[in-house]
Amino acid sequence: MKNEFIPVCAAYMAGNEKKYINDCIDTGWISSAGKYVSEFEKAFAKYSGCKYAVSVTSGTAALHLALAAIGIKKGDEVIIPSFTMIACAFAVCYTGAKPVFIDVDEKTWNIDVSKIEQKITKKTKAIMPVHIFGNPCNMKEIAKIAKKHKLHIVEDCAEAHGAEYNGQKAGSFSSVSAFSFFANKNLTTGEGGMVVTNSKKYYDKCRYLRNMSYSLTKPRTYEHDEIGFNYRMTNLQAAVGLAQTELADKYKAMRIKNNGLYKKFLSQADGIIFQQDEKNAVNVHWMNAILVDSKKYGRTKDELVGFLKQNGIDTRFLFTGMHKQKCLKKYGCAVKGNYKNTDMLTKGGLYLPSSSNLTEKQIKKICSLILYFGKHTPQ
Numbered sequence: 001m002k003n004e005f006i007p008v009c010a011a012y013m014a015g016n017e018k019k020y021i022n023d024c025i026d027t028g029w030i031s032s033a034g035k036y037v038s039e040f041e042k043a044f045a046k047y048s049g050c051k052y053a054v055s056v057t058s059g060t061a062a063l064h065l066a067l068a069a070i071g072i073k074k075g076d077e078v079i080i081p082s083f084t085m086i087a088c089a090f091a092v093c094y095t096g097a098k099p100v101f102i103d104v105d106e107k108t109w110n111i112d113v114s115k116i117e118q119k120i121t122k123k124t125k126a127i128m129p130v131h132i133f134g135n136p137c138n139m140k141e142i143a144k145i146a147k148k149h150k151l152h153i154v155e156d157c158a159e160a161h162g163a164e165y166n167g168q169k170a171g172s173f174s175s176v177s178a179f180s181f182f183a184n185k186n187l188t189t190g191e192g193g194m195v196v197t198n199s200k201k202y203y204d205k206c207r208y209l210r211n212m213s214y215s216l217t218k219p220r221t222y223e224h225d226e227i228g229f230n231y232r233m234t235n236l237q238a239a240v241g242l243a244q245t246e247l248a249d250k251y252k253a254m255r256i257k258n259n260g261l262y263k264k265f266l267s268q269a270d271g272i273i274f275q276q277d278e279k280n281a282v283n284v285h286w287m288n289a290i291l292v293d294s295k296k297y298g299r300t301k302d303e304l305v306g307f308l309k310q311n312g313i314d315t316r317f318l319f320t321g322m323h324k325q326k327c328l329k330k331y332g333c334a335v336k337g338n339y340k341n342t343d344m345l346t347k348g349g350l351y352l353p354s355s356s357n358l359t360e361k362q363i364k365k366i367c368s369l370i371l372y373f374g375k376h377t378p379q
C-alpha cells in the first residue's frame with residue numbers, strides 16, 4: 001500500500017483549454033476585453049439555465065456583486081447557513097449588512113429550512129442558501145419562505161456547477177446567484193467567478209458595478225455616479241472557462257461516479273458517514289466529504305487524517321462554523337445559539353481526495369486504507 005501521493009483535489013483540464021489560451025496569447029487579447037469573456041458568459045448562462053451571466057474575479061466577488069446588485073446595504077440582514085465557507089459571510093459584510101446564521105440539517109448538511117423563519121426580522125432582505133459540496137438545497141421550501149416574507153434568494157453555487165433540484169439547474173432559482181471557478185471546483189478558471197440571473201435589470205447592474213461603474217450606454221467619461229468595483233475576469237481565464245464549460249457534463253459525471261465508488265467501497269465501514277443527497281436533486285459531489293463517528297469507527301478524525309497522510313493521501317478538514325469566527329463576532333454578528341450539526345461536521349468531518357480524474361484503483365486504495373485503519377493498529 002505505498003506510496004503514490006494523491007492530492008485532495010487537482011484541476012482537470014482535458015479539452016480546448018490550451019488551444020484557447022494560445023489563441024489569447026497569439027492575438028494579444030489577454031485582459032478583460034476579448035471574445036472569450038462573452039463566449040464563456042453565454043455558454044455558462046446556458047449551462048446554468050439562466051438568461052444572463054457576468055464573469056468576475058472570484059466566487060467571493062460574485063457573491064458580493066450579487067448582493068450589491070439587489071441593493072443589500074448597511075442595516076440589512078442576510079440569512080446564511082452556519083456551516084459554509086467564510087466567503088458567504090464576508091460578502092454580506094462587504095455590503096455593510098449583517099449575516100445571520102442558521103444551523104444545517106444533520107443529514108444533508110444544507111441550511112435547515114425549518115429554522116429559517118425563526119430568524120427573519122424586519123431587517124432581513126435575503127436568504128443565501130449554499131448548495132454545500134454540490135448538494136442542492138430544498139429550493140421549493142426556500143422559495144416559499146422567500147415569497148411569503150418578500151425576500152430575495154441569492155444562491156451560493158460555488159460548489160454546485162450543473163447541480164439540479166426538481167430538474168432545474170442550481171443558480172436559476174434566485175434573483176441573482178454566484179459561482180466560483182477556483183482551481184478545486186468542478187469547473188475552473190484558476191481563480192474566477194460568475195454571477196447568473198434571469199433579470200435584465202440585475203444583469204445590467206452587475207456589469208455596471210463590476211467595471212468601476214462606468215456607464216454601460218454613454219460614451220466613456222471619468223465621472224462615476226456610484227462606487228463600483230474592478231471585478232473583471234481576464235480573457236485568459238475566460239478561455240479556460242469556455243473550454244471547461246464545453247465538457248461540463250463530462251466532468252459532472254466523473255465527480256458523481258467517483259462518489260458512487262467511495263460509497264460502494266466504504267459501505268461496510270462502520271462509523272464513516274456520507275452526506276445524504278437532498279430529495280429530488282442531483283448532487284454533483286464537488287467534494288467527497290465524510291463524517292467520522294469515532295465511537296463506531298474506533299478512531300478519531302485526526303487519527304484517520306494522520307494515517308492517510310503517512311500513506312500519501314491528502315485530506316482537508318471541513319469548515320469551522322460562522323458562529324465560531326472571531327472576525328464575525330467582532331463585526332457584531334449574533335453568535336450564540338444552537339449550531340450542533342455545524343459543530344458535529346467541524347469536529348468529525350474531512351474531505352477525501354475528489355479530483356474529477358481519480359481512478360477506480362486510487363479510490364479503492366483510499367477506501368481499503370480507511371477500512372483497515374478502523375480495525376487494526378498499524379505496525
Ligand SMILES: Cc1ncc(COP(=O)(O)O)c(C=O)c1O
Nearest residue numbers: 058059060085087158180181182
Ligand atoms: C460555498 C463557497 N462559497 C464561496 C466560495 C468563494 O469562492 P472563491 O474562492 O472563488 O472566492 C467558496 C470557495 O471555495 C465556497 O466553497
